Amino acid sequence: MLNAIEVDEVSKTFRIHHERHSSLKERLLRPGGGSHSDFEALRAVSFNVGPAETVGILGRNGSGKSTILKTICGVLQPSSGEVRLRGTLAALLELGAGFQPELSGRDNIYLSGSMLGLSKRTIRGLFDEIVEFSELGDFIDTPVKFYSSGMYVRLGFAVAVNVDPDILVVDEVLAVGDEKFQAKCMARISRLQNDGRSILLVSHSAAQVQTLCSRAVVLDHGSVIADGAVGTSIDAFRSVLHADTREVDSAGPRARVEAVTTESGRFDVVMGGAWRGIARVHSEFAGDVRVVAAIRSPRNELLSATPISQGLVSLRPGVQDLSLQIARLPFLPGTYTLSISLRDADSGDSVAHVEQAAIIEITGESSSDGVFELDFDAKIL
Amino acid sequence: MSEVTPSSRRPIEDRPVRVVSARLGFLQQIRSIWRSRELLNYMVVSDVKVKYKESALGIVWSMVAPALTLVIYYLVFGALLKNGIPHFVIFLFSGLIVWNFVTNVVIPSTSVVVDRQAIVKKVAFPREILALSTVGAGLVYFVMQLVVFAIFMAIFRTAPQWSLLWLVPVALLGLVIIIGSIGLLLSALNVFLRDIKHLVEVFMQLWFYLTPIVYSYSRQVEPSLVHHGLSWLYFLNPVAPAVLTFQRIFYVHEYVQATTPGHAVLQVIPHWSTMHYLEMNLAVIGVGLVIFAVTMKIFGRLQGNFAQEL
Numbered sequence: 001m002l003n004a005i006e007v008d009e010v011s012k013t014f015r016i017h018h019e020r021h022s023s024l025k026e027r028l029l030r031p032g033g034g035s036h037s038d039f040e041a042l043r044a045v046s047f048n049v050g051p052a053e054t055v056g057i058l059g060r061n062g063s064g065k066s067t068i069l070k071t072i073c074g075v076l077q078p079s080s081g082e083v084r085l086r087g088t089l090a091a092l093l094e095l096g097a098g099f100q101p102e103l104s105g106r107d108n109i110y111l112s113g114s115m116l117g118l119s120k121r122t123i124r125g126l127f128d129e130i131v132e133f134s135e136l137g138d139f140i141d142t143p144v145k146f147y148s149s150g151m152y153v154r155l156g157f158a159v160a161v162n163v164d165p166d167i168l169v170v171d172e173v174l175a176v177g178d179e180k181f182q183a184k185c186m187a188r189i190s191r192l193q194n195d196g197r198s199i200l201l202v203s204h205s206a207a208q209v210q211t212l213c214s215r216a217v218v219l220d221h222g223s224v225i226a227d228g229a230v231g232t233s234i235d236a237f238r239s240v241l242h243a244d245t246r247e248v249d250s251a252g253p254r255a256r257v258e259a260v261t262t263e264s265g266r267f268d269v270v271m272g273g274a275w276r277g278i279a280r281v282h283s284e285f286a287g288d289v290r291v292v293a294a295i296r297s298p299r300n301e302l303l304s305a306t307p308i309s310q311g312l313v314s315l316r317p318g319v320q321d322l323s324l325q326i327a328r329l330p331f332l333p334g335t336y337t338l339s340i341s342l343r344d345a346d347s348g349d350s351v352a353h354v355e356q357a358a359i360i361e362i363t364g365e366s367s368s369d370g371v372f373e374l375d376f377d378a379k380i381l
Numbered sequence: 382m383s384e385v386t387p388s389s390r391r392p393i394e395d396r397p398v399r400v401v402s403a404r405l406g407f408l409q410q411i412r413s414i415w416r417s418r419e420l421l422n423y424m425v426v427s428d429v430k431v432k433y434k435e436s437a438l439g440i441v442w443s444m445v446a447p448a449l450t451l452v453i454y455y456l457v458f459g460a461l462l463k464n465g466i467p468h469f470v471i472f473l474f475s476g477l478i479v480w481n482f483v484t485n486v487v488i489p490s491t492s493v494v495v496d497r498q499a500i501v502k503k504v505a506f507p508r509e510i511l512a513l514s515t516v517g518a519g520l521v522y523f524v525m526q527l528v529v530f531a532i533f534m535a536i537f538r539t540a541p542q543w544s545l546l547w548l549v550p551v552a553l554l555g556l557v558i559i560i561g562s563i564g565l566l567l568s569a570l571n572v573f574l575r576d577i578k579h580l581v582e583v584f585m586q587l588w589f590y591l592t593p594i595v596y597s598y599s600r601q602v603e604p605s606l607v608h609h610g611l612s613w614l615y616f617l618n619p620v621a622p623a624v625l626t627f628q629r630i631f632y633v634h635e636y637v638q639a640t641t642p643g644h645a646v647l648q649v650i651p652h653w654s655t656m657h658y659l660e661m662n663l664a665v666i667g668v669g670l671v672i673f674a675v676t677m678k679i680f681g682r683l684q685g686n687f688a689q690e691l
Contacts (some may be wrong), residue, residue, distance in 0.1 A: 002393045012687055051393045070688065074401045074505030077685030082402035086393055102431040111427055114420040115506050166396060348648035 002086060002169050004198035006050035009265075010041040010081035012067055012222075026342060043222045044081065049167075051086075052196040056230065057210035058237040059219035060356070061300075065202050068094065068219065069171055072200065074343060085197075087166025090116050094171075095156030101145035105136055105155055108144055116163050126162050133188075134158035135181070154181060161188045167198045179369045205298045205335045206234045208346040238267070238359055255283040255315060255342050255351045260358040261326070266318065268327050271364035271373060277324040279340060283315040288345035291322065295360075298334045303371060308343060314341075329362055330372040336360045405681050407674065413507045421510050425517030432518075443525045447481050448533075458595040466649055468632070475631040476594030476624045478526050483560055483620055484585055485519040490564030491571050491581045491596075498691040508684045512568040516561045523553075530631070535536050535547055541631045545655065551662045552626040558669030561621045569683040572690050591621045592627075599648045619668070622661045625651065627672040629658060675677075 049055045059065040070076040073091040098112040113123040134155045216233035218226040226236035259278040262298035269275045342352040433439045459469040488510040571577040606612045628650045
């Protein structure tokens with residue numbers, strides 16, 4: 001069977017310049033080229049996306065998912081290997097990236113439409129639909145530099161989804177605009193799915209991938225570590241996240257926090273419910289530490305970090321289990337990450353830190369907008 | 382919202398296959414540029430629009446600015462330094478119109494990839510289009526200046542040699558190929574070596590004086606070079622043939638009555654046959670095509686790293 005996207009043994013090596021030698025003086029003074037090291041962002045990555053298939057790409061920050069996306073779109077060229085695409089491709093890498101701020105929305109529709117490979121006639125045919133979708137109305141003849149960021153993004157999305165591509169590549173852009181517009185975007189994406197379009201979706205949110213995709217590819221350190229049914233891939237993604245224990249630079253004795261587990265083995269919580277976890281700690285010393293927890297949103301924004309005055313525990317040398325408890329998780333449904341730090345109770349120095357110690361899926365229904373559900377009521381007295 | 386027509390969905394077997402790989406052949410590059418010709422068109426239009434957007438006179442500046450430059454050069458070289466070329470305004474304009482095209486392409490294209498890095502990092506399209514759009518914009522300004530030139534010729538009651546007007550597109554073609562290639566090459570190199578931009582700005586001044594715009598090739602250059610058989614050296618400058626051709630077409634007079642006593646007749650532009658002018662410009666086109674092919678090869682190698690270098 002023919003595939004819409006074939007990624008064939010794609011590798012990409014970035015040269016990291018430790019001192020940037022982009023001026024002539026530096027090149028002349030140090031003809032050796034200065035110090036640099038090579039970073040393998042992608043290592044022989046291969047996967048396919050079939051026609052009418054929606055595939056998600058999951059991976060931590062720095063796993064290579066943006067690089068593979070840019071390579072598929074042709075923004076980056078692979079160092080070796082190749083990507084074969086069948087049909088037209090539209091990419092939502094950054095909405096409105098091709099806009100020229102001085103020009104009107106109308107001019108920009110034509111400019112960015114032709115950047116996506118459309119003919120003038122096709123764009124003219126789609127024009128009204130794009131304007132209607134973007135909800136810009138009369139602002140379409142205003143220079144886009146006067147647009148609010150919401151208007152800018154709406155126009156960008158409207159152009160990209162209305163170009164009717166064979167292949168649509170989406171990079172974490174679905175969380176734009178207000179809730180109504182988001183719903184409209186999601187509706188448009190499912191319509192594209194039903195129309196037999198191939199969609200490649202990159203997301204931090206395991207939940208979003210679960211809803212939209214039938215298959216998912218998990219990248220880690222530039223390699224494909226899982227490629228299969230979405231449920232299996234999300235499990236693989238979780239296990240990678242949990243393995244990500246990062247030690248901190250501390251002159252004194254250190255500790256190490258291992259994987260966070262839960263009694264039930266599940267990481268989903270109903271909105272507003274309590275969460276309990278167990279963190280295994282390897283300590284090199286005996287002493288008092290403060291346990292600091294921070295929770296981040298699906299967009300990686302810090303939502304809350306506990307104060308250092310809380311969570312006092314006494315560590316003993318060797319292995320011990322630490323019980324973690326969050327009495328109430330008021331956040332809206334989505335995928336949240338929890339990071340754990342241990343700080344010396346006296347000096348405040350960090351002795352251990354785990355980014356993404358646990359990935360917590362908050363489930364439930366909410367029609368609220370924002371980050372968490374507000375206990376709100378109004379009545380006439 | 383209108384429904385998507387089922388006919389727009391081609392079966393996957395019929396869709397064209399596009400390959401993203403480390404190496405693209407010359408023909409593939411040309412094909413991808415050709416497919417993006419409408420984008421090129423929009424980029425040229427938006428370049429021109431944006432450049433004059435906020436100014437009251439708008440695009441008229443593309444005519445006023447070169448006319449003012451012309452006045453300055455006329456005052457300095459014609460009136461103050463008295464270079465003794467009769468109808469100096471027309472002589473000057475013939476060369477300046479060519480030179481303005483060169484600077485309007487070379488200087489903006491050198492920095493165009495760096496300036497437009499926001500789209501280079503996010504949107505895939507043939508990167509050559511960026512440099513080529515400055516060539517297109519340069520041609521737009523060239524046409525605007527041609528209008529001003531026509532007005533000047535009417536004011537000074539001179540006429541071009543109508544029978545040689547067909548040489549204008551020939552000379553222009555050579556210029557577009559060779560200057561476009563230089564712009565393309567510089568746009569890619571400047572991504573990796575930002576000094577190029579500053580070097581180019583300085584070099585343009587030298588280049589200006591290496592081109593027979595404010596002086597006459599026949600009077601001031603040829604006599605000293607021809608004895609040593611070094612005339613060819615002067616023509617390493619790819620702009621010189623176009624300038625000489627334009628002078629032949631628009632200035633017309635090979636010999637003029639001298640205004641300085643002692644010389645009855647002055648030779649201002651070379652006494653060459655039409656065939657010589659044609660051959661000279663065809664040579665520029667030929668050399669230009671070779672440079673273009675080499676440039677495309679280098680550009681193809683370098684562009685894969687644009688997004689990560691910016």
